Amino acid sequence: MVDELHEVRSRAKDRLKGICTVNKVCDGASTRFCQGQKFGEPLGLGGVGKGLAFTANIEALNAIKLKTRLVTEHTEPDLEHVYFGHSVSLPIMPTSLSGVKASMGGPISELEFATRILKGAEQAGTIGWVGNTADDGQETNGIEAVKKTGGGIPIFKPQSNERLLELIKMAQEAGAIAVGVDLDGCGSTNWERAGKPVYRKSTKELNELADSTDLPFIAKGIMSIEDAMACVDAGVQGIDVSNHGGRVLDSTRGVAEVLPDIAVAVGGKVIITAGGGVRTGFDVLKLLALGAEGVLVGRPIVRAAIGGGADGVQAQFDYMRSELRRAMLMTSCKSVDDAGPQVLDR
Numbered sequence: 001m002v003d004e005l006h007e008v009r010s011r012a013k014d015r016l017k018g019i020c021t022v023n024k025v026c027d028g029a030s031t032r033f034c035q036g037q038k039f040g041e042p043l044g045l046g047g048v049g050k051g052l053a054f055t056a057n058i059e060a061l062n063a064i065k066l067k068t069r070l071v072t073e074h075t076e077p078d079l080e081h082v083y084f085g086h087s088v089s090l091p092i093m094p095t096s097l098s099g100v101k102a103s104m105g106g107p108i109s110e111l112e113f114a115t116r117i118l119k120g121a122e123q124a125g126t127i128g129w130v131g132n133t134a135d136d137g138q139e140t141n142g143i144e145a146v147k148k149t150g151g152g153i154p155i156f157k158p159q160s161n162e163r164l165l166e167l168i169k170m171a172q173e174a175g176a177i178a179v180g181v182d183l184d185g186c187g188s189t190n191w192e193r194a195g196k197p198v199y200r201k202s203t204k205e206l207n208e209l210a211d212s213t214d215l216p217f218i219a220k221g222i223m224s225i226e227d228a229m230a231c232v233d234a235g236v237q238g239i240d241v242s243n244h245g246g247r248v249l250d251s252t253r254g255v256a257e258v259l260p261d262i263a264v265a266v267g268g269k270v271i272i273t274a275g276g277g278v279r280t281g282f283d284v285l286k287l288l289a290l291g292a293e294g295v296l297v298g299r300p301i302v303r304a305a306i307g308g309g310a311d312g313v314q315a316q317f318d319y320m321r322s323e324l325r326r327a328m329l330m331t332s333c334k335s336v337d338d339a340g341p342q343v344l345d346r
């Protein structure tokens with residue numbers, strides 16, 4: 001597994017030349033190749049503006065410390081969990097990603113990229129999410145990948161409700177296990193560059209989308225209590241606390257900073273996932289302890305999919321699984337549900 005991951009990362013470095021230097025820690029530091037103002041050029045793997053929201057995710061996670069608890073009765077950590085009626089072997093999922101041409105230099109097709117991620121997630125025993133590219137003729141490739149692989153969660157950009165209702169129906173027919181909209185996609189630079197309109201959504205519009213399908217509906221890109229509660233009112237089944245990896249609105253707080261208050265406000269009424277700056281299984285335990293039920297990973301999955309296909313994605317998850325197990329073992333955390341404030345040192 002370890003040799004494989006090294007190989008995957010070294011191939012990713014080759015294939016993402018001019019986009020990502022595949023550093024040992026993907027930390028969004030201002031000196032990193034991907035960061036810095038783009039003046040209208042595509043973002044690559046960096047953040048928007050000065051890259052502060054990307055960095056804030058990493059800093060927020062780094063500021064949280066885990067508490068060692070070793071003098072307790074030994075139990076093997078249970079990493080299994082159930083999301084929307086589907087069992088997974090670990091509480092980590094690939095987040096919705098797209099824009100291979102615009103953001104990754106275009107080494108493979110959008111369909112191939114989405115397929116690699118969904119297959120890799122399945123091989124690792126988890127559920128893949130898939131994004132919505134602005135590229136002409138490829139906007140429904142996420143749905144095609146779901147059909148090809150027999151599962152997954154497509155997340156659509158906030159286009160007109162009329163178009164979203166069509167896409168949700170197509171996703172349901174393709175075998176998706178849940179669907180959603182990245183509400184913060186209204187700030188997508190790729191969709192703006194492509195001249196394709198994306199919008200904020202009212203509670204009423206969200207309710208129309210959630211009510212249109214039997215599938216669980218997820219609102220992605222929630223960073224405030226106000227939006228979280230509006231989503232609950234709209235009848236969604238899941239919210240993803242995330243800031244698009246700092247790629248839409250610069251100068252937000254980090255995900256790990258806003259998550260605890262949102263989790264308290266929501267009070268278990270919907271499933272909460274969270275993602276942004278997650279690089280290790282140790283980071284995963286932190287977000288679980290702060291109130292997420294599932295944790296999403298972005299940039300490391302881009303590198304894994306481009307450098308190693310489905311097997312690369314699996315290798316990335318297997319590595320994070322071993323880290324999460326170690327983190328749970330050493331904090332006396334028995335299961336995903338057991339991950340709470342007691343594992344944090346504050």
Ligand SMILES: Cc1cc2nc3c(=O)[nH]c(=O)nc-3n(C[C@H](O)[C@H](O)[C@H](O)COP(=O)(O)O)c2cc1C
Nearest residue numbers: 095096097098103131132182244245276277298299
């Ligand atoms: C290259 C790239 C493409 C992305 N494309 C999408 C997308 O199509 N839909 C979406 O909801 N989010 C998209 N995101 C945001 C991610 O889903 C996620 O919120 C973010 O990457 C998490 O931060 P991390 O990359 O630091 O783990 C994208 C992010 C990156 C880096």
